[in-house]
Amino acid sequence: xxxxxxxxxxxxxxxxxxxxxxxxxxxxxxxxxxxxxxxxxxxxxxxxxxxxxxxxxxxxxxxxxxxxxxxxxxxxxxxxxxxxxxxxxxxxxxxxxxxxxxxxxxxxxxxxxxxxxxxxxxxxxxxxxxxxxxxxxxxxxxxxxxxxxxxxxxxxxxxxxxxxxxxxxxxxxxxxxxxxxxxxxxxxxxxxxxxxxxxxxxxxxxxxxxxxxxxxxxxxxxxxxxxxx
Amino acid sequence: xxxxxxxxxxxxxxxxxxxxxxxxxxxxxxxxxxxxxxxxxxxxxxxxxxxxxxxxxxxxxxxxxxxxxxxxxxxxxxxxxxxxxxxxxxxxxxxxxxxxxxxxxxxxxxxxxxxxxxxxxxxxxxxxxxxxxxxxxxxxxxxxxxxxxxxxxxxxxxxxxxxxxxxxxxxxxxxxxxxxxxxxxxxxxxxxxxxxxxxxxxxxxxxxxxxxxxxxxxxxxxxxxxxxx
Numbered sequence: 001x002x003x004x005x006x007x008x009x010x011x012x013x014x015x016x017x018x019x020x021x022x023x024x025x026x027x028x029x030x031x032x033x034x035x036x037x038x039x040x041x042x043x044x045x046x047x048x049x050x051x052x053x054x055x056x057x058x059x060x061x062x063x064x065x066x067x068x069x070x071x072x073x074x075x076x077x078x079x080x081x082x083x084x085x086x087x088x089x090x091x092x093x094x095x096x097x098x099x100x101x102x103x104x105x106x107x108x109x110x111x112x113x114x115x116x117x118x119x120x121x122x123x124x125x126x127x128x129x130x131x132x133x134x135x136x137x138x139x140x141x142x143x144x145x146x147x148x149x150x151x152x153x154x155x156x157x158x159x160x161x162x163x164x165x166x167x168x169x170x171x172x173x174x175x176x177x178x179x180x181x182x183x184x185x186x187x188x189x190x191x192x193x194x195x196x197x198x199x200x201x202x203x204x205x206x207x208x209x210x211x212x213x214x215x216x217x218x219x220x221x222x223x224x225x226x227x228x229x
Numbered sequence: 230x231x232x233x234x235x236x237x238x239x240x241x242x243x244x245x246x247x248x249x250x251x252x253x254x255x256x257x258x259x260x261x262x263x264x265x266x267x268x269x270x271x272x273x274x275x276x277x278x279x280x281x282x283x284x285x286x287x288x289x290x291x292x293x294x295x296x297x298x299x300x301x302x303x304x305x306x307x308x309x310x311x312x313x314x315x316x317x318x319x320x321x322x323x324x325x326x327x328x329x330x331x332x333x334x335x336x337x338x339x340x341x342x343x344x345x346x347x348x349x350x351x352x353x354x355x356x357x358x359x360x361x362x363x364x365x366x367x368x369x370x371x372x373x374x375x376x377x378x379x380x381x382x383x384x385x386x387x388x389x390x391x392x393x394x395x396x397x398x399x400x401x402x403x404x405x406x407x408x409x410x411x412x413x414x415x416x417x418x419x420x421x422x423x424x425x426x427x428x429x430x431x432x433x434x435x436x437x438x439x440x441x442x443x444x445x446x447x448x449x450x451x452x453x454x455x456x457x458x
Contacts, residue, residue, distance in 0.1 A: 116349055123348055145389050145410050149417075152385030153378050160377040181374050188378075188417045 009047045009057070011037045016054045017103060025055075025111045052117050055104060059121050062093045063128065070132040079136035080150060080189060083129045084182045087158045090125060091178050094162060098170030105166040126155040150189050157181035238276045238286070240266045245283045246332060254284075254340045281346050284333060288350050291322045292357065299361040308365035309379060309418060312358045313411045316387045319354060320407050323391060327399030334395040355384040379418050386410035 015037035019028040030051055034044050048054045066086050073082050094101040108114045133147035140146070161177035244266035248257040259280055263273050277283045295315050302311050323330040337343045362376035369375070390406035 116345060119348055119352055120345055142409075142413060145386065145413055148389040149382050149385045149410075149414060152381040156378045156381030157374065160374050181378075184371060184374055185378060
């Protein structure tokens with residue numbers, strides 16, 4: 001939210017969505033929105049560069065907050081866990097207002113221009129994750145590759161859980177669904193940084209029989225062994 | 230490439246890129262392109278819906294080919310390996326003509342509209358991978374989640390290696406870089422489908438000591454053990 005006149009900004013968003021739902025997005029002009037909100041055109045463009053931007057009023061703030069959150073990270077923290085915490089900030093923007101989030105989801109599905117806009121927003125979140133991970137994995141073997149792949153996996157996991165929740169009209173527990181999805185990514189990639197001092201390498205002893213066994217079988221076996229513990 | 234008059238289509242692409250490089254993308258009109266190519270405006274729009282489309286002349290064909298390739302998959306094949314093969318088809322489109330691919334990469338970096346276009350193309354590839362994987366993992370635990378996350382990871386790995394190669398002006402071995410990147414994804418996710426009949430579970434025997442050891446340490450240990458074999 002802008003720090004000046006948030007009430008007018010909120011009124012513009014409310015008027016815009018009322019008209020988008022009544023008439024459709026394409027059939028609504030900025031003039032219609034400002035007339036309903038009782039303000040002038042210049043007030044609209046003070047808050048939103050275009051009609052598309054009023055559909056995603058909180059993403060710029062959320063991107064800024066999330067980037068600042070990552071920049072303020074403890075250099076010793078688990079980088080993947082930190083990115084997962086950043087994802088929870090993004091999710092909160094959706095779950096704070098389920099009705100609005102579901103309305104926007106339906107609108108975005110119907111209007112190709114809005115889908116393209118959303119795609120560019122998702123890409124900016126993913127790049128923010130990747131830039132942070134690149135910094136943390138700098139100098140490590142395949143650092144940028146691992147950063148990019150893990151960032152994409154985290155974003156995809158979040159989006160999979162979020163979209164299920166939006167498709168269910170905001171019913172169910174979005175937080176729990178996203179935690180579960182992030183857990184899958186964390187199991188796949190583990191802690192991508194260097195091992196911390198309290199995890200000495202000699203903690204692990206492994207014997208593998210028959211060299212032809214595929215790696216995924218071995219990992220599956222270990223996962224179930226650890227779960228039994 | 231279109232099956233009819235590919236020479237005219239190629240001539241339009243060549244003329245467009247000559248002008249984009251000489252004058253810049255924004256400063257070049259469709260009229261400029263058709264004048265240089267010696268054809269009429271209608272010929273241009275027969276092949277390309279807009280000026281943006283002439284920058285990515287092979288993506289529609291490539292997307293079609295790749296989707297058909299995935300649709301024709303053996304139902305018993307390793308789904309992740311199959312998606313990696315599909316990625317190799319996409320890569321070949323870039324490596325077939327390194328000069329053109331590098332020129333386009335530079336152009337795309339400079340023009341925001343083209344970056345948005347490219348983003349939507351990348352998204353369509355990723356969705357094609359995800360749709361195929363969703364079909365293959367249908368009914369399995371977390372099937373759609375795993376499909377979406379693995380598809381995003383594969384696309385990110387490919388793009389990481391491809392962009393390094395494009396940034397190096399097409400020098401170096403793009404195929405090898407992409408294989409390496411895909412290997413990282415395959416190690417993280419293994420074979421996401423059911424184990425095949427010729428890989429009986431008793432092929433693997435694993436002993437893990439100290440239950441507090443993190444999974445990534447165990448996997449790292451096994452990977453190096455298998456590599457030593």
